[in-house]
Amino acid sequence: MRTMIKEINGEQEVNVSGWIHRVKKLKAVVFVILRDRSGYIQLAVNPEMFGHLKLETVISINGFVVSNANKYGQYEIQVKKLSVLSEVTEDLPIKINGESLEIGMDTMLNNRVLSLRHEQESAIFKIQAVISQSFKSFLMSKDFTEIHSPKLVKEGAEGGANVFSLDYFGEVAYLAQSPQFYKQMMVISGLERVFEVGSVFRAESHSTVRHLNEYVSMDLEMGFIESEDELMAFETELLRHIFSAINHSCSKELTCLEIELPIIPEVIPTMRLEEATELINNMYHKELVGDLDPESEILIYKYMYELTGSEFLFLTHYPKQKRPMYTMPEGNETKSFDLLFRGLEITTGGLRIHEYQQLVDSMLEKGLNPKQYEAYLEAFKYGVPPHGGLAIGLERLTARLLNIDNIRRTTLFPRDRNRLTP
Amino acid sequence: MRTMIKEINGEQEVNVSGWIHRVKKLKAVVFVILRDRSGYIQLAVNPEMFGHLKLETVISINGFVVSNANKYGQYEIQVKKLSVLSEVTEDLPIKINGESLEIGMDTMLNNRVLSLRHEQESAIFKIQAVISQSFKSFLMSKDFTEIHSPKLVKEGAEGGANVFSLDYFGEVAYLAQSPQFYKQMMVISGLERVFEVGSVFRAESHSTVRHLNEYVSMDLEMGFIESEDELMAFETELLRHIFSAINHSCSKELTCLEIELPIIPEVIPTMRLEEATELINNMYHKELVGDLDPESEILIYKYMYELTGSEFLFLTHYPKQKRPMYTMPEGNETKSFDLLFRGLEITTGGLRIHEYQQLVDSMLEKGLNPKQYEAYLEAFKYGVPPHGGLAIGLERLTARLLNIDNIRRTTLFPRDRNRLTP
Numbered sequence: 061m062r063t064m065i066k067e068i069n070g071e072q073e074v075n076v077s078g079w080i081h082r083v084k085k086l087k088a089v090v091f092v093i094l095r096d097r098s099g100y101i102q103l104a105v106n107p108e109m110f111g112h113l114k115l116e117t118v119i120s121i122n123g124f125v126v127s128n129a130n131k132y133g134q135y136e137i138q139v140k141k142l143s144v145l146s147e148v149t150e151d152l153p154i155k156i157n158g159e160s161l162e163i164g165m166d167t168m169l170n171n172r173v174l175s176l177r178h179e180q181e182s183a184i185f186k187i188q189a190v191i192s193q194s195f196k197s198f199l200m201s202k203d204f205t206e207i208h209s210p211k212l213v214k215e216g217a218e219g220g221a222n223v224f225s226l227d228y229f230g231e232v233a234y235l236a237q238s239p240q241f242y243k244q245m246m247v248i249s250g251l252e253r254v255f256e257v258g259s260v261f262r263a264e265s266h267s268t269v270r271h272l273n274e275y276v277s278m279d280l281e282m283g284f285i286e287s288e289d290e291l292m293a294f295e296t297e298l299l300r301h302i303f304s305a306i307n308h309s310c311s312k313e314l315t316c317l318e319i320e321l322p323i324i325p326e327v328i329p330t331m332r333l334e335e336a337t338e339l340i341n342n343m344y345h346k347e348l349v350g351d352l353d354p355e356s357e358i359l360i361y362k363y364m365y366e367l368t369g370s371e372f373l374f375l376t377h378y379p380k381q382k383r384p385m386y387t388m389p390e391g392n393e394t395k396s397f398d399l400l401f402r403g404l405e406i407t408t409g410g411l412r413i414h415e416y417q418q419l420v421d422s423m424l425e426k427g428l429n430p431k432q433y434e435a436y437l438e439a440f441k442y443g444v445p446p447h448g449g450l451a452i453g454l455e456r457l458t459a460r461l462l463n464i465d466n467i468r469r470t471t472l473f474p475r476d477r478n479r480l481t482p
Numbered sequence: 483m484r485t486m487i488k489e490i491n492g493e494q495e496v497n498v499s500g501w502i503h504r505v506k507k508l509k510a511v512v513f514v515i516l517r518d519r520s521g522y523i524q525l526a527v528n529p530e531m532f533g534h535l536k537l538e539t540v541i542s543i544n545g546f547v548v549s550n551a552n553k554y555g556q557y558e559i560q561v562k563k564l565s566v567l568s569e570v571t572e573d574l575p576i577k578i579n580g581e582s583l584e585i586g587m588d589t590m591l592n593n594r595v596l597s598l599r600h601e602q603e604s605a606i607f608k609i610q611a612v613i614s615q616s617f618k619s620f621l622m623s624k625d626f627t628e629i630h631s632p633k634l635v636k637e638g639a640e641g642g643a644n645v646f647s648l649d650y651f652g653e654v655a656y657l658a659q660s661p662q663f664y665k666q667m668m669v670i671s672g673l674e675r676v677f678e679v680g681s682v683f684r685a686e687s688h689s690t691v692r693h694l695n696e697y698v699s700m701d702l703e704m705g706f707i708e709s710e711d712e713l714m715a716f717e718t719e720l721l722r723h724i725f726s727a728i729n730h731s732c733s734k735e736l737t738c739l740e741i742e743l744p745i746i747p748e749v750i751p752t753m754r755l756e757e758a759t760e761l762i763n764n765m766y767h768k769e770l771v772g773d774l775d776p777e778s779e780i781l782i783y784k785y786m787y788e789l790t791g792s793e794f795l796f797l798t799h800y801p802k803q804k805r806p807m808y809t810m811p812e813g814n815e816t817k818s819f820d821l822l823f824r825g826l827e828i829t830t831g832g833l834r835i836h837e838y839q840q841l842v843d844s845m846l847e848k849g850l851n852p853k854q855y856e857a858y859l860e861a862f863k864y865g866v867p868p869h870g871g872l873a874i875g876l877e878r879l880t881a882r883l884l885n886i887d888n889i890r891r892t893t894l895f896p897r898d899r900n901r902l903t904p
Binding site: 077079080095096097116117118145146148149150152172173174176177182185186189192193196200203205206207208209210211212213214215224225226227228229231233235242245246248249250251252253258259261265273274276284414415434435436438439441442443444445446454471472473475477478480481482 | 499501502517518519538539540567568570571572574594595596598599604607608611614615618622625627628629630631632633634635636637646647648649650651653655657664667668670671672673674675680681683687695696698706836837856857858860861863864865866867868876893894895897899900902903904
C-alpha cells in the first residue's frame with residue numbers, strides 16, 4: 061500500500077506512489093515532481109535509477125523525507141528504491157503540467173483522461189461532487205426521500221418532440237426528459253418530499269455552450285405547499301447550504317480556480333417575466349414577446365445586479381403557453397418561476413396542478429391526448445396534496461459558479477449532437 | 483403551512499393535513515385516522531362536517547389536541563374546521579389500510595402510487611434511500627469523488643449482445659450497461675477513487691425475480707491497490723457502515739417490516755469458485771462446470787451458513803472465460819470475486835488489467851475488436867495505476883436485506899420485458 065503524500069511529516073522512511081508530473085535533470089540528481097490526488101511532492105532521484113522515464117509514468121518509491129523547501133512544500137523525498145507501476149512509452153498528446161491547459165475544447169474533451177490531470181480541470185469536478193452531495197444532504201435534513209425513477213419510459217414526452225426513442229422488446233420506449241411525472245407520483249404516493257439526482261436526455265439538435273443532450277438534473281418535489289413563494293424561499297436556503305458546503309470543503313479547489321463564491325442575498329429579488337420583458341424592450345429597443353432570449357437574460361441580470369447587488373434573480377409568472385401542461389395556472393399566467401444566476405437559467409420550478417379534471421383540461425388546451433398520459437393521470441384520482449418542485453441543472457450551476465462559459469467543461473463526458481465519445 | 487403530526491404535544495390548537503386512512507362513523511362523532519409521512523393521528527369530527535368523504539381524500543383540519551389514548555397514539559384532535567384539499571370521488575382499486583397489502587405483484591405495480599401508501603411498501607424505499615446515501619457518505623469519508631458518467635455511449639458493449647441501441651443524430655448509440663469504462667477512466671485521470679450511483683440498462687429478454695432491464699448500480703473504483711483482497715475487505719467495511727446507518731435511521735421501518743439486520747462477520751468467508759463447484763457437484767450430484775447456477779448459489783450459501791454462521795460469502799478466482807475482458811487474469815483464473823448474500827449475487831468486483839498491451843491481448847482473446855474500444859484503450863497509454871472496483875445492485879441488496887423474493891418490489895417503477903409503465 062502506498063502512503064498518502066499528505067501523511068508525511070518529519071524524517072522517516074516512506075513509500076509513495078503517483079504520476080511523474082515534472083522532471084528536472086541535473087548531473088548528480090534528477091528532481092521529480094510526483095503527483096497524486098492529494099497534491100505534489102518533490103523527489104530527489106539518482107539519475108541512473110531514474111533512467112529515461114517519461115512524464116506521467118506511474119511509479120512507486122521508497123525513500124527518506126528530508127527538509128528542503130521547494131515550490132511544492134517543505135520536504136522532499138530522497139529516493140532509495142523506485143519501481144515502475146505503469147510505464148509511458150509515447151509522448152503526451154497534450155501538455156498537462158503547465159500553469160493552465162492551453163488547448164481548445166475539442167482537444168480537451170478528446171483527451172479527457174489526460175486533461176483532467178490538470179488540477180484546474182479536476183478541481184471543477186471535485187466542486188461538482190460537493191454540489192450534488194450537499195444538495196442531497198440538505199434535502200435529507202428536511203425529511204426528503206431519495207428516489208430512483210426509470211429512464212426508460214412510455215409516457216416520456218411532456219409535449220415536446222425532443223425525445224430519444226428506442227425499441228424496447230417490440231415496443232417504443234423513450235428516454236426520460238426529466239423525472240417530472242415520477243417525482244410528482246412519489247409525492248402523491250405519500251412520500252411527500254422526494255428528490256433525485258440523475259441523468260436526463262434531450263434530443264435537441266441545436267448546439268450551444270448552454271445545452272447538452274444528456275445532463276444531470278437535481279430534482280426535488282414537495283407536497284403540502286401553498287405557493288411558489290415557498291419554493292423560491294426553499295431554493296434560496298438550499299443554495300446557501302450548497303455554497304457553504306463548497307466553501308467548507310473546497311478551499312483548495314476554489315483557490316486553484318481563483319473563484320470566490322457570490323453572496324446569496326437573504327431574499328433573492330423577484331421580477332414578473334412581463335415586467336422584465338417590458339423593461340428590456342424599453343431599455344434596449346427590443347421586441348420580445350412573452351419570454352426572454354439568452355442575451356436579454358444577461359441584460360436583465362446586469363440591470364438587477366446594478367440595482368440590488370444580487371447575482372441571482374427569480375423571474376416569475378411565466379405565461380401559460382410557455383410552461384408545460386402540469387404547471388399550475390393563475391389566469392393566463394402560471395405559478396412558476398425560473399432562477400437566473402449571472403444571467404443563465406439554472407432552475408425551473410413552480411406549483412403543479414393537483415386536480416384530475418384540471419390536469420386533463422390543461423392537456424387538451426395544449427393539444428395533448430390524455431390517453432397518452434394514462435398512468436400519470438391515474439395517480440390524480442385518489443387524493444393529491446397541493447405540491448410543487450424544481451430542478452437545478454448540475455452542469456449549469458457548476459459552470460456559472462466557476463465562471464466557465466462552455467457547459468461541456470463542467471461535464472466529464474459531454475454528449476452533444478457531434479459527440480458521443482469518449 | 484401544515485403542522486407535522488409528530489410536533490403535537492399537549493392541548494393546543496393545531497393545523498394538520500393528510501390523507502383519510504380509516505373512518506369509523508358513530509352517531510355523534512366520526513373517528514378519522516389521518517395519515518401523513520410522519521405517521522397517523524386520530525381525529526374526532528362532527529358527522530355533518532365530515533359529510534361523505536371517501537378514503538384517501540386529502541384534508542386540512544384545525545382543531546384542539548386532547549389526551550385520548552387510541553391505537554395510534556396518546557392524543558386525538560377534536561376538529562373545529564375541515565377543508566378538503568383534494569377529494570376522492572371513485573372507490574379505491576385496491577384496499578390499502580389493512581395489516582398488509584394482499585395483492586399480486588402486477589396489481590401492486592399497476593397501482594404503484596396507491597400501493598406505496600401502505601407503510602410496508604414505503605418502508606422499503608425509505609430503507610433503500612438510506613442504503614444509497616450511506617454508500618455515498620462512506621465513500622466520501624474515504625476520499626472518493628462522485629462522478630456522473632454518460633448513459634448514452636458508443637463503446638457500450640463489454641462483449642455481450644444485451645444492449646439497447648438507439649438512433650443518435652444518425653449514429654448508433656447504446657445505453658450503458660455499466661459505468662465500468664468511465665469509472666476506470668476516472669481513476670486513471672487522477673481522481674483515483676470514484677463512485678457513481680446511477681441507472682444501468684440490460685436488454686436481457688429473460689424474466690426472473692432477480693433481473694430487471696433497468697436498475698441502479700452502486701459502483702466504486704479505486705487506484706493503487708494490489709490485490710482483490712483489499713477490495714473484499716473494503717466492501718466488508720462498507721456494508722458494515724450501510725447496515726449501521728440503516729439500524730440508526732430506520733428503526734421504525736425495520737419494525738414495520740419485522741426485519742432484523744444480519745451480522746456482518748469481521749472477515750466474510752471466501753471460497754474459490756472451483757472449490758464451491760466441486761463441493762456442490764459432490765454433495766448434490768450435480769454436473770456444474772465453471773460456474774454456479776442460482777440453485778447452487780443457495781446451496782453453497784446454506785452450506786457456508788451452517789459451517790460459519792455467515793450469511794455472506796465471497797466466491798473468488800472466477801475462470802477467465804466467465805469474466806469480461808478487462809478483468810485481471812491469474813493463470814486461467816482471474817483476480818475477481820462475487821459476493822453472495824443469502825445465496826444471491828449482490829456484487830461483482832475485482833482487479834482490472836492496467837497495461838495497454840495486456841488489455842488489447844485480452845480483447846483479442848475474447849474475439850473482440852480493439853478498434854471498437856478506442857477511447858477506452860487510449861486511456862491506458864499514459865500512466866495507469868493498478869486498480870480495481872466493484873458494483874452493488876441496489877435493488878438486489880435491498881431485496882435480500884428485507885427478505886423480499888421478487889426484485890420488482892424493491893424498485894419503484896420496475897422495467898422488465900413486459901413492463902414499461904407506469
